[in-house]
Amino acid sequence: MTYCVGLVLNGGLVMAADSRTNAGVDYVTTFSKLHVFNPAPERIFVLLSAGNLATTQEVLNRIRRDLDQPPEGPHLLNVNYLFEAADYVGKVSLAVQREHGPALSQSGVSAETTLILGGQIGGESHGLFLVYPQGNYFSASAETPYLQIGESKYGKPALDRIAKPEMSLDDGARLCLVSLDATSRSNVTVGPPFEVVIYPRDTMQINQRLKLDADDPMLKQISQSWNLGLRSAFDGLPRFEWEGPIPTSPELTS
Amino acid sequence: MTYCVGLVLNGGLVMAADSRTNAGVDYVTTFSKLHVFNPAPERIFVLLSAGNLATTQEVLNRIRRDLDQPPEGPHLLNVNYLFEAADYVGKVSLAVQREHGPALSQSGVSAETTLILGGQIGGESHGLFLVYPQGNYFSASAETPYLQIGESKYGKPALDRIAKPEMSLDDGARLCLVSLDATSRSNVTVGPPFEVVIYPRDTMQINQRLKLDADDPMLKQISQSWNLGLRSAFDGLPRFEWEGPIPTSPELTS
Known part of the structure; x- marks a missing residue:
């Protein structure tokens, strides 16, 4: 399993991923799921991936090859809008899945990969897209600034509860770590190392x-602090009418 | 969808459920998913249900009929252990599913229901069981006091983070409401009214x-207080080394 999260904030992007990869429960390994492409000074892209590892790696390899040997059509050096980059990445993903999918499905394995693409192309706003295994995509918004x-x-x-476009990038990074920590506590197939990148808009670099x-x-401090904070939030909850007034120490109520 | 949760604490049981029922997104109604059986002074049972509504209702109706017209085999008036009650409920559930399952599966609908059974039979400890659609069951434990x-x-x-066997029943009820509130915020098919029962052990009554x-x-106060508490926990998280010391107001960092 995998957990990746991206935030598109007024100040830029925060993108984060766990690194645990598993093929069944008895083959658990570590692979990065966060990939940065900075192919020209005026363009930057970050990809997060969840799904078939072989598919994801081939998608990344084909994207890199297209940068080395630019093909006729779109690639990350010639797209003018971020949605065109999402469209390109979706097409590459679909092509890889079409190549390996039939053999994989005979073995009952899915070739699918789902991607989050964040980035900025000079002159355009920064943005964040979710690219489905089917190659279509949608963008995060001010109302829902996370994917x-x-x-x-x-x-x-x-x-x-917490994600807001106006939050600082550093707060965004903390929120991503809290979200990753909560996930890894409840699902052992999601785990550290946790990778986080912060991209301040218009800077064209991480x-x-x-x-x-x-x-x-x-990470330990964030995890412990969040845990204590939740405990404190819980202890501060209102009491039922039959409980009477709050005693001096919450421990005395047990 | 549905969300039900039960806690088995040293002091007794807390069991809670939402009440939203839906058949598709355009037929959303309200049904109770929490059912108390107190068929004799020395025995009490509480059932929570998630799954096919018709199956669940027929399971409850058959349990009630067995109390009115006790059959040869086990029923809630003659079982001596809580696991026997779980076994009985599982058998009733399986019988209902076997009767209606084939016709339902032809329409692509699942007849399954999953149940949580909590309760106590005089002389035995209180307990909490999860009854699978297949009729088998397992009990919550001191290590994992919730189902x-x-x-x-x-x-x-x-x-x-918070559930512990030594927590008070009232704290348990607050925790169940927090857990229900979090779920209904993230999934609109889970919603109020929220039902909660508190059973102090050895009392044989709710x-x-x-x-x-x-x-x-x-409910509003708990939801708001939890939200503010999480916000406060977030604002109290440690800062990254590049951020420097904590400013007077966190808002100034944006």
């Missing part, structure tokens, strides 16, 4: 790139 | 039974 792929449910409540192992002090 | 059925993922992180509509003041 998720993979094991998305455990980490969604925190996003629903400002911060983190890779936090399970024993990284910052 | 969930239906749309369980959104409400699981709060349970994973102590508190709540039915909280969307505009119930207590």
Whole structure:
């Protein structure tokens, strides 16, 4: 399983992913699911992936080959809008799946991969797209400034409550880590290292790139602080009418 | 969809359910999913249900008929252990599904229902069982004192962090409401009224039974307080090393 999340904020993009990959429960490994392409000074793209690892790697390899040996049609060096980049990535993904899908489906394995594409092309706004395995795509919005792929449910409540376009990029990175931490606590197939990139809009380069192992002090601190904060939020909940007034220490109520 | 959760605590049981039922997105109604059976002074049972509504109702009707007209085999008046009650409920559920399943599956509809059975039989400990559609069952434990059925993922992180056997029944009820609130925020097919029962062990009767509509003041207060508490937990998270010391107001960092 996988969990990736991206935020499109007024100040730029934050994108994050876990790194745990598994083929069944007895073959668990670590692969990066966050890939940065900065093929020219005025364009930057970040891809997050959830799905078949072989498909994802071939999609990335074909995107890189198209940068080395530009084909006739669209590629990441000649698209003018971010939606065109999403369309291109969707077409590459679909082509890879069509090539390997039939053999895989005979073995009962899915060739599908779902992608999140974030980035900016000079002169255009920064943006964030979800690219479906079928090659179609949609963009995050001011109303819903986040996109998720993979094991998305455990980490969604925190996003629903806290994600806002006006939040700072650093707050966005903290929120992504909280969302990843919540997911990895509830689903063991999602796990560190957690990768996070911060892209301040119009800069055309990644400002911060983190890779936090399970024993990284910052990740531990965020996890512990969030845990204590939730505990404190719980202890501060209103009491039922039959309970009477709040005692001095919540521990005394047990 | 549905979300039901039960806690088995040292002090007794807390069981809760939403009440939203839907057949597709254009037929959404309200049905109780929490059912109390107190067929004799020394025995009490609470059932939570997630799945096919017709199956669930027929299971409940057959259980009631067995209490009115006790059959030869086991029923809720003659079982001696809670696991026997779970076994009986599983057999009733399986019998109903076998009767209606073939016709339903031809229409592409599942006859399945998943149940949580909590309760106590005089002389035995209180307990909580999950009864699968296949009729088998397992019990919650001190390590995992909660059981969930239906749309369980959104409400699981709060349970994973806070649920402990030693927590008070009232805290357990608050936790169930927080878990239900989180779920209904992220999945519109889960919604109020939320029903909660509190059963103090060895009392053989429900102590508190709540039915909280969307505009119930207590539910609103819990939802708002939890939301503010999470916001505060978020604002208290540690800062990245590049951010420097915490400013007076977090808003200034945007």
